[in-house]
Amino acid sequence: MERGDLTKGWLRGPGFMPLAPDVYVAAHVPVDQVTMTRVAMLRHPEGTIAGTTAALFHGAIDAVVDVGRGGAPTEVLVPASGVRSPAGLRVRCADLPEDEVVEWPDGPDGAVLRLTSPARTMVEVARALPTVEAVVVGDALARRCGVTAADVVALADRHTGERGMARVRAAAALVHPGSDTPRRTRVRLGVLRARLPPPLVDVVVTRVEGGADVGALDLAWPERSCGVLVDRHPDLAWACAEELLAHGWEVASIGGQGEQPVDEVVEDLATFLARVDRRRWRDLPDMRGRFPRRPSAPKVFD
Structure with missing residues (x-):
């Protein structure tokens, strides 16, 4: 706009669509979570993409769609508080250590997206979703990224006292990379x-x-x-x-x-x-007349 290639009048015309304050996209461009992720990085360059949005980039696409989060708002963690969430974005305050953040290349121009690491992504997913849905995403992350239950529990221990860590541990205990769908x-x-x-x-x-x-x-x-x-x-x-x-x-x-x-x-x-x-003949009692005990049910949060 400084060179006069675009004017505010053009941006407000039918050829463009506003996505956030001072952020526009051509009207013919489909607005999906990838587009909204780029919007989030423009609005919050110090922020980090988290939750099921980060899981999409880590390869858990089928799982995210299966749990009904394919069209959910893009989740962004920012270090500052009091930041408003424009439509299509969900902005929350969190100060992440560097080992819980990874950079994701975004196109040939050298741009990068900041994503939560696979283990931190699992933590954010398990805090927000019911246990079964969280494990569906967690299995996909374990299979695609090699994240283990021990990695997730270690992060939960690091953030002991924060909201939802019991849910995180319950989901981590059920994750298995062998479930391929x-x-x-x-x-x-x-x-x-x-x-x-x-x-x-x-x-x-x-x-x-x-x-x-x-x-x-x-x-x-x-x-x-x-x-x-x-x-x-x-x-x-x-x-x-x-x-x-x-x-x-x-x-x-x-x-x-x-x-x-x-x-x-x-x-x-x-x-x-x-x-x-x-x-x-597995249903016979043992020599002391006792039947085998049934396994205990897992702890599940709705």
Whole structure:
């Protein structure tokens, strides 16, 4: 504008759209979270993108959409207080240590975005969302970025006394990088909440002799020699299970290719495990007449 290429009149005309004070975009440009992230950096260059917005940049796109945050306001943490949040942005006050911030290249012109680190992103997500939704995003971050529960708990310990750290620890305890889709995360959490035996996740079964792979299962109970495939096409499920069945494993394909509600999937899985236990006499009491105790349910915040 100093050179006269644009005037205030042009910016206020139909060819441009205001996104924030003194920030405009061409009217034909779609306004998504990436655009609003750039707006946030223009308005708050000292700020840091956080929450589910940062999770999008870290690769957890499917998980963020699954928990209904794909169109949520862009979250920004700024060191100063009393900053107003324009439409499309959610600005909060937080003074972040440098090891909780990463820089993200934004285009060939050398511009960068400041994002919370994957572990700090998980902390912010778990503080804001119910535990199940937070774990859906956390599983994706663990799978994409290698963040571990220990990393998240360490940050929670660093910020002990701040709001929501109990929620953060509860979500971190349930994160597992092996759940490769949001729905499989939800099924795994449904199994734990139903107090069924905790499964191993993303298990590859190998032969005792030679070590060759026999098959892969989404959830498995090796002590029962059984497992399940979740949301697989029938032909693909049979291809995965055929050799496992031949080696004495019990295998079930559940989920109806993503069409069956998660609660019904868990009910079918409970029925499958009960049938396996009856066949293998796992429901008999031990020598002292006691039945095995059911696992405790995880702590979950709504």
